[in-house]
Each structure stands twice: as C-alpha cells, then as structure tokens.
Amino acid sequence: xxxxxxxxxxxxxxxxxxxxxxxxxxxxxxxxxxxxxxxxxxxxxxxxxxxxxxxxxxxxxxxxxxxxxxxxxxxxxxxxxxxxxxxxxxxxxxxxxxxxxxxxxxxxxxxxxxxxxxx
Amino acid sequence: xxxxxxxxxxxxxxxxxxxxxxxxxxxxxxxxxxxxxxxxxxxxxxxxxxxxxxxxxxxxxxxxxxxxxxxxxxxxxxxxxxxxxxxxxxxxxxxxxxxxxxxxxxxxxxxxxxxxxxxxx
Numbered sequence: 001x002x003x004x005x006x007x008x009x010x011x012x013x014x015x016x017x018x019x020x021x022x023x024x025x026x027x028x029x030x031x032x033x034x035x036x037x038x039x040x041x042x043x044x045x046x047x048x049x050x051x052x053x054x055x056x057x058x059x060x061x062x063x064x065x066x067x068x069x070x071x072x073x074x075x076x077x078x079x080x081x082x083x084x085x086x087x088x089x090x091x092x093x094x095x096x097x098x099x100x101x102x103x104x105x106x107x108x109x110x111x112x113x114x115x116x117x118x119x
Numbered sequence: 120x121x122x123x124x125x126x127x128x129x130x131x132x133x134x135x136x137x138x139x140x141x142x143x144x145x146x147x148x149x150x151x152x153x154x155x156x157x158x159x160x161x162x163x164x165x166x167x168x169x170x171x172x173x174x175x176x177x178x179x180x181x182x183x184x185x186x187x188x189x190x191x192x193x194x195x196x197x198x199x200x201x202x203x204x205x206x207x208x209x210x211x212x213x214x215x216x217x218x219x220x221x222x223x224x225x226x227x228x229x230x231x232x233x234x235x236x237x238x239x240x
Contacts, residue, residue, distance in 0.1 A: 006238070008240070009140075039141055040142065040146075041138060041139065041240075071159070080142075080145065083143060100149070101146055101149040101153075102146060102149055102153065104146060104149075105126075105146070105150045105153045105155065106153075107162055108124065108126060108150075108155075108236040108238070109124055109153070109236075114236050114238070116238060116239055119137075
C-alpha cells in the first residue's frame, strides 16, 4: 500500500514525530511504500538542522533524513508554516525540502492512505 | 470532478489558543483549489470556530473568522456541526457565522466513514 504521512507537532515536545517515524519504518519493513511525509504546524521544526539533542538521546531530525535517503521517502516541509516559525533554506536539514500545501493535498489524492500524527 | 476524492477536515480545537484552526483553514482552501470534494466537520471546542462576534483585539491576534464566510466563494458549502458538541456548549445554529448542517454523533461518524481522506486538526 502507498502511504502518506502528516506530522503536525514538533520533535521532543510531543510524541507525534516519534510515532510517525516508527509507523513509517514499520510500514516499509512490511513492504509498503511511504511516498511522502508532510510536516505541518509545529511539525516543521522536525526539519531544523540546528537541532542538537543530548548524545544519549535519539536524533529525530537525522533519523528522518536517514529513512528518507534509504527508502526514497519525500520529506516535505510546508513553506507557510515554516517561515512563520523561522525554518528556511538556510537552516533546513539535509533530506528535507520546502514546498507548498499543495504537496499535502497531492499526498491525499495519490496515496491509498494518509495518516496524521498530532494532537 | 469524477476523479475527485472526498476530503473531510475535522476541526476540534477552539479558534484561538493554538494555531490549528487557522492553519487548517489554509489547507481547506488549497484543497478546494485542487477541485476535490471538500467538507468540514466541527467537533468538540472546534464548534467555537464558527461563533459569531469573535473579538481578538485583546489577545493581539488576527480575527480570521470572516474567512469562514468566504468558503462559499470556493464552492465549499458542506459544513457539519456535531450536535452534542454544540449543545454541550450552550450554542444553537443561530450562533454561527455561516449556514451549517447539524448532525448527531452517529450520523457524523457515518459521514466520516464515507470519506477518502480525513484530516483532523
């Protein structure tokens, strides 16, 4: 099955990004495709390359980037939500790209399932 | 329109206090621009999003409620309010900015079941 994922919360503060990541990983391991992950609301903070968690903690940003690289997952950050929160090309982590809300709608149209993680 | 999917936006949060309602509205408008079959559901504190007479000066945020009136310009006319949420908050249909269809919880569930994509904010 072709999945689209929406992440609506920032990393560390909220479990949404962790759950979305674990869901994506599990889906891929089961042979499904994760076509796109769309980061919206505070979810855009998952794409900040300035993120530096303590060494004994998971690196949520890099973990997404690694998953994307290994399995060709399209990581898209909403431009309007990003600019509002100070995320731009200058501080965008590797593996992510900034684009419009149309990419979220497209995921809804093209994927068999669109799964949202957030409050 | 034959290839259009049924998108339902489920609004569960008060209009201010968090940004969910405002940013949800932005997705709604974009989705309509993609010629999809769009409907909006208002549940829980989300019913307050449609309340008439919103005044935001005191909290220094933008009053975006007039945007709900503009929805019909985008051919978005399917607005559903959950009856239980509305009555629990002492509201009636007359309190809303725009015409809505009031549905009981079970009917709302049935409507959600008919959707292709449900986005909850």
